[in-house]
Amino acid sequence: LGGVYKRQGSGRYNITINGMGIGWWSGNTYRNQISILFDGIPMNNQITNDGQWNSSQIPILSMIHGVNVIYGPGNPKDRWYDSLGGTINFVPLQPTAKENAKANLSFGSYGSKTASFSLNTGDFYGWSTVLAGGYTSADSFYQGPSNWPQHSWSVYMKTAHPFSNGMLTFGFYYEKSDATHSLTVPVTPIAGYTVNGYGKPGQLLSQQTSGYYYVPSSDLWYKDDIVDSYILYSQQIFNLGEGWTLKNTPWYRHAYRLHQAYFNYGATTFNPEAAEHYAPTSNSFGDRLGVNLHSHYNDINLGGWLSYQQYNTNEDLWNPLLGTSQDNPYVYNNVEFNTLFSNLYAQDTIKLLDDHLRITPGLALAGFYTSMSDLINPESKSLYLTETPGAKTNFTRLEPSLGINYKFLKNFSVYANYSETYQNETDLAYGAYLQKIEINPADIPVTKAVDYETGIRFHDKSTNIGINYYHDYLTNLLNGVSGSITQFNASGYNLGNAIYQGVNIYAKWRPIWQLYVYGSANVQHSYYTQDYNNSGTSFNGMRLAGIPHYSFNVSVSYKFRMPYGVLEPVLTDQYSGGQTLYNNVAGGPTNQTINAYNIVNLSASYKTFALNHIIPGVKETDFNFGVYNLLNRKYESDIYLATGGYNPQEEPSLFAYAGAPLQVFGGLTVKF
Numbered sequence: 229l230g231g232v233y234k235r236q237g238s239g240r241y242n243i244t245i246n247g248m249g250i251g252w253w254s255g256n257t258y259r260n261q262i263s264i265l266f267d268g269i270p271m272n273n274q275i276t277n278d279g280q281w282n283s284s285q286i287p288i289l290s291m292i293h294g295v296n297v298i299y300g301p302g303n304p305k306d307r308w309y310d311s312l313g314g315t316i317n318f319v320p321l322q323p324t325a326k327e328n329a330k331a332n333l334s335f336g337s338y339g340s341k342t343a344s345f346s347l348n349t350g351d352f353y354g355w356s357t358v359l360a361g362g363y364t365s366a367d368s369f370y371q372g373p374s375n376w377p378q379h380s381w382s383v384y385m386k387t388a389h390p391f392s393n394g395m396l397t398f399g400f401y402y403e404k405s406d407a408t409h410s411l412t413v414p415v416t417p418i419a420g421y422t423v424n425g426y427g428k429p430g431q432l433l434s435q436q437t438s439g440y441y442y443v444p445s446s447d448l449w450y451k452d453d454i455v456d457s458y459i460l461y462s463q464q465i466f467n468l469g470e471g472w473t474l475k476n477t478p479w480y481r482h483a484y485r486l487h488q489a490y491f492n493y494g495a496t497t498f499n500p501e502a503a504e505h506y507a508p509t510s511n512s513f514g515d516r517l518g519v520n521l522h523s524h525y526n527d528i529n530l531g532g533w534l535s536y537q538q539y540n541t542n543e544d545l546w547n548p549l550l551g552t553s554q555d556n557p558y559v560y561n562n563v564e565f566n567t568l569f570s571n572l573y574a575q576d577t578i579k580l581l582d583d584h585l586r587i588t589p590g591l592a593l594a595g596f597y598t599s600m601s602d603l604i605n606p607e608s609k610s611l612y613l614t615e616t617p618g619a620k621t622n623f624t625r626l627e628p629s630l631g632i633n634y635k636f637l638k639n640f641s642v643y644a645n646y647s648e649t650y651q652n653e654t655d656l657a658y659g660a661y662l663q664k665i666e667i668n669p670a671d672i673p674v675t676k677a678v679d680y681e682t683g684i685r686f687h688d689k690s691t692n693i694g695i696n697y698y699h700d701y702l703t704n705l706l707n708g709v710s711g712s713i714t715q716f717n718a719s720g721y722n723l724g725n726a727i728y729q730g731v732n733i734y735a736k737w738r739p740i741w742q743l744y745v746y747g748s749a750n751v752q753h754s755y756y757t758q759d760y761n762n763s764g765t766s767f768n769g770m771r772l773a774g775i776p777h778y779s780f781n782v783s784v785s786y787k788f789r790m791p792y793g794v795l796e797p798v799l800t801d802q803y804s805g806g807q808t809l810y811n812n813v814a815g816g817p818t819n820q821t822i823n824a825y826n827i828v829n830l831s832a833s834y835k836t837f838a839l840n841h842i843i844p845g846v847k848e849t850d851f852n853f854g855v856y857n858l859l860n861r862k863y864e865s866d867i868y869l870a871t872g873g874y875n876p877q878e879e880p881s882l883f884a885y886a887g888a889p890l891q892v893f894g895g896l897t898v899k900f
Contacts, residue, residue, distance in 0.1 A: 295318055344362025420874065564603055616659025804823075
């Protein structure tokens with residue numbers, strides 16, 4: 229999709245929509261700007277600056293039926309507490325009236341293997357149920373003494389009971405992932421960095437000297453990252469008559485993370501925080517209630533949602549070489565956040581000129597209550613990490629919006645949208661993990677986004693083309709300052725203002741049933757209008773880091789009739805233009821552009837009915853094969869300026885994660 233970009237790094241990835249992101253990326257501290265949903269249920273942690281959503285929480289894509297993407301905040305009825313940049317809804321398989329089943333098995337490079345299934349009962353005494361699950365595992369493509377394994381599994385169930393004037397559903401989703409990660413390595417040699425540890429004899433460690441994909445042993449740099457969560461939810465839909473429908477969605481979500489890390493890299497006494505045990509836990513529940521009227525002249529939506537979360541974030545840091553341990557750490561942290569977010573909305577889509585003109589005014593009342601408490605252990609002799617003893621905030625803001633869509637010709641339409649939305653700041657703004665900075669609660673603001681969009685679309689039976697211009701002005705945009713690659717917690721943060729602006733273009737073309745061509749492109753210039761670091765250095769006018777200045781994606785597929793089936797090869801070309809380099813030490817962007825790359829992928833699927841009469845119950849068999857990074861291009865999936873944290877006189881250098889080399893995957897899907 230145009231403007232949607234995925235950044236990979238050490239088994240995790242970050243998703244951006246028009247430059248605003250969600251997920252993990254070490255150089256992108258403004259990364260909590262997209263709401264992620266599973267079957268319409270929010271998955272985002274409401275307050276944390278670290279790990280608001282992890283890509284590993286959706287490990288089995290075969291259980292996902294489709295992905296719905298909303299660019300920008302969207303209309304009030306579709307908005308959540310982190311929807312400044314957009315909303316992504318992972319829609320799982322749904323219960324069906326007829327029974328069916330599916331089994332998947334795939335293997336690939338670096339020990340990759342995945343097995344998954346889905347089973348749909350069809351109508352059974354008025355209830356229809358779908359059950360799906362899967363397991364996936366792989367080693368890393370990084371070279372060196374360690375394999376860096378990772379594995380994940382998930383299970384999902386949903387049952388639905390339709391009745392005369394509505395439907396009742398219950399859903400459950402569980403996922404768990406366990407992945408080991410290396411740290412980034414120097415791009416060029418740095419004095420003291422060797423493959424055997426800092427200051428140890430041996431070959432210098434860098435992409436140039438020890439190998440592009442080489443990373444040190446896990447005995448030197450190691451991080452085990454466990455993500456564990458589940459969701460329980462229900463939906464009640466009632467047809468109230470005369471065009472009115474009521475929908476109620478309550479949910480409960482539990483999430484647990486565990487980081488167990490050792491980053492000392494052979495250093496002895498310089499870093500007292502060389503090992504980490506970090507185990508945050510959150511419990512949240514909420515309810516979304518809405519009524520809508522669908523009529524000839526109006527589509528009216530009224531409703532609201534309420535979401536409460538209790539979040540405990542605790543951490544122990546130590547260095548066994550200095551006599552400290554997890555039970556007796558050098559420094560520890562234990563903070564509890566209670567957040568209550570709410571939203572009341574009203575919107576009306578007015579249909580005029582025989583439905584050729586649609587005008588949608590909307591208004592929402594957003595509420596954000598946050599309370600932070602320090603849970604200090606009075607018997608501990610260790611240092612306590614958070615300087616701020618506690619903080620409370622309570623914000624209420626109006627969010628107006630207006631959308632216009634005009635179909636001026638049979639196949640052409642133009643549109644324009646305007647909205648104002650707000651977002652609560654993350655825990656970093658409340659002082660969590662800031663050891664030397666005490667926060668005054670009166671100084672904690674909310675982030676505001678003013679969004680403008682306009683575009684034109686063309687659509688007929690074979691062609692779909694769209695051009696979109698967007699302009700988002702964000703104020704009080706939080707940007708943490710890290711410093712070094714071994715620094716676990718931010719030393720401070722900036723609150724800046726920024727403009728995200730650019731153009732998206734997409735085109736879909738299917739002139740005949742065999743041929744399909746898709747292309748998309750994004751060009752953007754996103755920059756700070758005002759931003760300063762803790763030392764007063766200005767980043768005003770500088771581009772935001774980590775956002776491709778331009779990118780495009782082209783995909784071509786063609787279906788061939790073969791004996792007993794259809795063969796469809798797909799060729800994809802993905803280009804990411806240069807990005808502004810981020811400086812972890814300064815806590816802001818640089819004027820350096822870096823890391824443009826082009827990736828070509830080739831895949832093919834063969835759907836056949838040849839096994840239908842051989843294996844009882846089989847209705848279709850699909851064989852899949854793919855070669856990713858076909859040209860074996862070397863590129864950085866993540867790169868930034870930092871220090872290693874092992875020498876106080878060290879100057880900032882480039883550290884990076886190498887992107888994946890050529891990989892081959894093959895799979896089999898059998899449908900029953």
